[in-house]
Amino acid sequence: MEKKLSDIRTDFIKGGLERDDLSPDPLTQIQQWVEQAVSARVDEPTAMLLSTVDxxxxPDARVVLLKGIEDGLIFYTNYESVKGQQLAQNANVSVVFFWPQLERQIRLRGVxxxxLPAASDVYFASRPRESQLGAWASPQSSSIESYEWLEKNYFFYVDRFQQTDAIPRPPYWGGYRVTPLSVEFWQGRPGRMHQRYRYARNEAEAWQINVLAP
Ligand SMILES: Cc1cc2nc3c(=O)[nH]c(=O)nc-3n(C[C@H](O)[C@H](O)[C@H](O)COP(=O)(O)O)c2cc1C
Incomplete structure (x- = not known):
């Protein structure tokens, strides 16, 4: 007999997270969890759900990849995409990481x-040539007539840059930094006694950590 959905339970036994083990800085704590997700060889350890608002x-959410942690979370995209247009109007975002194998979630609210263009240039230069060409070829989020049109456009740029060693960054493509306003770490625990720790800035602008009921 098929298992009833309500009977499916994962026992959250992977690991605990004690208040004293938390870094005083949420970005350092995120870095640690991302590194542990990479070490645990989970699928797409740097994938994060990014929500913007129209x-x-x-709200509007999609997955992007975390490409660095430097005073915030860094990701790259097309500035003229739907998310780029939404961010130009309203810079508030939320970000979620979920690593099922580690029974961990991070929720972040930020801006x-x-x-800076120079920083996006450095990252763009490090990408594989095919990805660089793809960034030129794809008017991300626009309606296009067909997938063949996209392929044609790709080969247009293959030709255009044939003699160019270092393909320049398209002016409409680059990075964003998400500066956190609050960050919550969730660790699954047995008996649904999950652990939640929420960082938010206090009046003196220092990070304060609250323990939340699961
Ligand atoms: C695993 C995964 C990783 C992705 N990484 C990125 C990324 O780093 N940057 C990006 O612009 N889109 C990425 N995408 C595609 C986005 O989810 C989305 O389709 C695209 O950015 C267009 O979103 P928008 O129309 O809301 O702007 C990724 C999708 C998946 C499933």
Whole structure:
């Protein structure tokens, strides 16, 4: 007989997280958890769900990849994409990481700002040539007539840059830094006694950690 959905339970026994083991800085704590997800060889350890809001205040979420932690979370995208347009209107975001194998979740609320062009140039230069060409070829989030159109456009740029060793960064492509306003770490525990720790800044702008009921 098939298992009833309500009978499916994972025992959250992977590991505990004590208040005293938390880094005083949430970005350092995120870095540790991302590194542990990488070491644990989970799928897409750097994948994060990024939510923006549209002009009506309706949330919109998609996955992007974390590419660095430097005073915030760094990701790269097309500035003219839907998310890019939404961020230009409203820089408030939320980010979620979920690593099922580690029974861990991170929830973050923060503000996104564009990286300086020079920083985006450095990262763009480090990408494989195919990805660089893809960034030129794809008007991300626009309606296009067909996938063949996209392939044609890709080969247009293959030709255009044939003699170019270092493909320049498209002006409409680059990075964002998400500066956290609050961050919550969730660790699954047996008996649904999950651990939640929430970092938020106090009046003196120092990070304060609260323990939350699961
Ligand atoms: C695993 C995964 C990783 C992705 N990484 C990125 C990324 O780093 N940057 C990006 O622009 N889109 C990435 N995407 C695609 C986005 O989810 C999304 O389709 C795209 O950015 C367009 O979103 P928008 O129309 O809301 O702007 C990724 C998708 C998946 C499933």
């Amino acid at each position: 002009q009506q205040g309706i 996104a700002e564009k990286l």
